[in-house]
Structures are given as structure tokens and as C-alpha cells.
Amino acid sequence: MAASLRSLVHEASGILRQADVSDVKRDASLLLAYVLNEDVGYLYREPDRRLTEEETRTFKQLVERRAAREPLSHLTGHREFWSLDFLVSGDVLDPRPDSETLIEAVLLSRSQGFKPQRVLDLGTGSGCLLLTILSEIPSATGIGVDLSDAALAIAQENARRLGIKARAEFHRGSWDIDLGEKFDLVISNPPYILTGALADLQPEVRDFEPHLALDGGVDGLDCYRNILSNIRNILRSGGQLVFEVGIGQAPDVGKMMEKAGFSSPQFHKDIGAIERCVSAILRD
Numbered sequence: 001m002a003a004s005l006r007s008l009v010h011e012a013s014g015i016l017r018q019a020d021v022s023d024v025k026r027d028a029s030l031l032l033a034y035v036l037n038e039d040v041g042y043l044y045r046e047p048d049r050r051l052t053e054e055e056t057r058t059f060k061q062l063v064e065r066r067a068a069r070e071p072l073s074h075l076t077g078h079r080e081f082w083s084l085d086f087l088v089s090g091d092v093l094d095p096r097p098d099s100e101t102l103i104e105a106v107l108l109s110r111s112q113g114f115k116p117q118r119v120l121d122l123g124t125g126s127g128c129l130l131l132t133i134l135s136e137i138p139s140a141t142g143i144g145v146d147l148s149d150a151a152l153a154i155a156q157e158n159a160r161r162l163g164i165k166a167r168a169e170f171h172r173g174s175w176d177i178d179l180g181e182k183f184d185l186v187i188s189n190p191p192y193i194l195t196g197a198l199a200d201l202q203p204e205v206r207d208f209e210p211h212l213a214l215d216g217g218v219d220g221l222d223c224y225r226n227i228l229s230n231i232r233n234i235l236r237s238g239g240q241l242v243f244e245v246g247i248g249q250a251p252d253v254g255k256m257m258e259k260a261g262f263s264s265p266q267f268h269k270d271i272g273a274i275e276r277c278v279s280a281i282l283r284d
């Protein structure tokens, strides 16, 4: 006889626990809800429902892939960021809750009177940062830049799905890009993992996320240096730069920004009380 939803979640949680997955019941429930095309609450409303053979097979395959530490978002193809739904794949960094700190930093300075109209996102990946800012500031337009064509295709599709296509453009390019205009706001969550630390990342990141999105060079700061060396070509005087940084990198990145002509960097903490973003205004 086919198993009930309740027992399937229980069984899958056991398999995921064996594989050292961290939040097993949550992942098992989300995968089962995904197979049924229902919300997670459905599993509790209908705990005794039986799956068809086909549904059971699909669910078991997904649980096996999750047990091999493939990220949940790669299995469902979606990830929520700032309460918006983003398409994701192995071609883009999975949007992280920590990165919402960058959105908060932009909205904080907006509430203090800085009103950006043109936004540039360097290393846009899924487009989550640029598109979230554009969804929060309906009068703004922007450009997302990435070296990865596959990432740009996903960002473009996310812009379409979120109804922001007319206000967001995407271009292939690197940190030294010159788009022939200077923006009010430049944001970037560049790769910042130390090359030597890549092998120690958890399997979901190390084995499934794009290397191009992770490797920040020997001291993790290469991309900040490269972006700052080009900053006067892309950001207007009086414009704002907001960087996401890795754990412990905020003081160094703040100093680099001051050296590049920015005034008094501000540090912004994430929900784990880690300094996650550095923002500053470019002096004349």
C-alpha cells in the first residue's frame, strides 16, 4: 500500500539526517509539497493522503539528490529572496538571506534622503539584488552585469517574471566595464571566499554552486580591488557604493573604499550580527 504524507516526511527526514543535511524535516516537507504542487501547510491538512506510484518515485528521487547534498533550490528551481520568488539553477549563486542586508542598507539611505534613479549591479547572478531594489523603488531603472551568459539568462527571466523587464537591462562584462554612463548607485556582492577556503565549504556550495561566484582570490578581496579601481568610470560623484562582504572583511573593505575616494564607510550587520555590508558615498 502507498505510504501516507506523514510517513513519507518521516522516512525522508531519516534519509536526509543520515546524509548530514541540516534542516531535515523542513527539506523533506518542502520537497513533498513541491511534488504535490501544494504549499507545506497541505501536508498537515491532509496527513493521511496517499501518493500515486509516480509521485512516490519522483519524491524518492528528489530525496536521494538532496541526500547527495544538491541544494534544495536546485531541486525545486526556486528561491525566495525578500519575499520575491526567484528562479535559480546551478548557473547562479543561490540568493542568501544575508544578502537582504544590502537591500536594507539601500533602503535605509533612501529613507535618509538619498534617492537613486540609476542602479548598477556588478556580478548580478540571478538578478536578486538589482530586481529587489527596482521592485522597492518603482521610479528606478538599472543594469545588471555578469561574466556568465547563463546567469544573465536567468536574471533576464527573473526580471520578466517579476514584471520589471522594462526597467532592467543585463550586460555581459567584467569589473572593468564602462557602460558610457555614471550611475547613482552601484551595488555588488562579488565572489569573496578565499581560494584556500573553497575546499572546506559545505558540499551544497562547494560541489553545486558556480566556482565563478565564489572565488575571491588568495585574500578574498581581489574583486573589491578590481571594482574600486574602475569605480570613477561607473559611479557619479556623490553616488553611493554598497558592497556585501564576507565574515571579517568589512574593516579591510572599508579602508579600501576610503582610499578609493569614499567618505566615512557605514557598516551594516546581518541578522546574525555579522558586518555584512559596507556602504559609502563617493567624494568629488
Ligand SMILES: C[S@@+](CC[C@H](N)C(=O)[O-])C[C@H]1O[C@@H](n2cnc3c(N)ncnc32)[C@H](O)[C@@H]1O
Binding pocket: 092, 093, 094, 095, 096, 099, 122, 123, 124, 125, 126, 127, 128, 129, 145, 146, 147, 148, 151, 173, 174, 175, 189, 190, 191, 192, 212, 213, 214
Ligand atoms: C557571489 S555571486 C553574487 C550573485 C548575486 N548578485 C547575489 O547576490 O546572489 C557573484 C557573481 O559575480 C559574477 N562574477 C564573477 N567574476 C566576475 C567578473 N570578473 N565580472 C563580472 N561578474 C563576475 C559571478 O558569475 C556571480 O554571478
